[in-house]
Amino acid sequence: MGEEAPEYLLDNLDEFSLLKGNQTSNIVGKKIYVVGGCEDGEDNSFSIKIFDRSTSEWLIPTVLGVKPTPCKLHSAVPVNEDRILVLKSNTATDDCLWFLEVDTRFVKEQKKILGTEVVAWSKGVQGTGPKPVVISGPSGVGKGTLISKLMKEFPSTFGFSVSHTTRAPREKEVHGVHYYFTERSKMENDIREGKFLESASVHGNLYGTSIEAVEAVTDSGKRCILDIDVQGARSVRASSLEAIFIFICPPSFEELEKRLRARGTETEEQVQKRLRNARVELDQGKSAGLFDHVLVNDDLERCCEELKKILSLDSDADPVAYPTTEDTRITDFHAVSARDQMILIHCGSEQGMPPTIYELDVSSLKGGAPGRTRGLNMHPINLPTTDVLSGIDMD
């Protein structure tokens, strides 16, 4: 019947056939990526195995990012030389498109850092959404105060990225609202597993932005605000997250010291540490190319107005445009093909009903692992109401 299996697969067929469940395999460069199968007794989970054609060996890669939840059936197709599109059938619109990154910039960096084979998951998102806002500045300058004010005025526009930290909570701080207060060993482990967009040691404690913290806000249709230090801002700048970077300065060093003491949340030793670090941060804030805007927080009202202008929230500006998502569902019986950055998804339907063909434009992808791949545009193609595609007219 069909063609003989290539020798490199026959040699390793035992390994291959050990995998069960719904699987797909795609070739990118010299490697075959097998997605799906059983893992730890869990059916249909998105496990990954790689067959390296140049060495005829199976590789088990380090898998970074949050992987898709299991589903009964999926299909996959390479989009280009650095990522594979994975389509989950019969799942919600916002969960059906995923990317397995095999050689993107992030994956290349991680391969160097970890010294292993690496792949990374990122979830596909339709549209681009508003850019997240990174706010940095020395301790006591008023970042928290400005952010609270903005969020109070525009509660449905902004959402706060709740960071993780190993520092102890202050009196009025609430776990999950101001920070996720966490153990150092747990946080270090999660960082190693690629769950964090960035992390840094600040004033002797570990702080970090988890991918989920940013995406939870963005997925809810809100614009994400991150309050992070300059090291964190630098990491985010180097990541796939496209954001606006704003540095907040005090009117003077003396005023900064006054505010920090007046807040009364730190011991004298901690205040001293924060003031020492503030000098370094104020210097770093001037680093070329790091911050898009620098604001001086002298008068709170004035500074907040400036911030709103930057974020186009002044009365003259257009409101921020949010993406609209059409309801799409990929059926169990579907076929997928790719050509020139355009993916066609042919979804079978109930007997007698015409199929639905979706066109997915992947020509302007943004972001990616760790996090979400944005810029997708998927819509159904309007089909003529003839039998051409049902294959009835064969005469």
Ligand SMILES: Nc1nc2c(ncn2[C@@H]2O[C@H](COP(=O)(O)OP(=O)(O)O)[C@@H](O)[C@H]2O)c(=O)[nH]1
């Ligand atoms: N890199 C990084 N810095 C963070 C994060 N969360 C908070 N920070 C920064 O850590 C520093 C200390 O924060 P905090 O302990 O709340 O003290 P405060 O700045 O004096 O209010 C501030 O500069 C924050 O911007 C994070 O997730 N990542």
Ligand SMILES: Nc1ncnc2c1ncn2[C@@H]1O[C@H](COP(=O)(O)OP(=O)(O)O)[C@@H](O)[C@H]1O
């Ligand atoms: N423009 C301002 N003028 C005077 N005090 C301010 C101003 N902005 C913030 N503050 C006060 O300074 C202190 C530090 O502000 P906070 O928002 O906690 O700083 P950060 O989050 O940058 O550490 C707070 O007590 C706050 O009320």
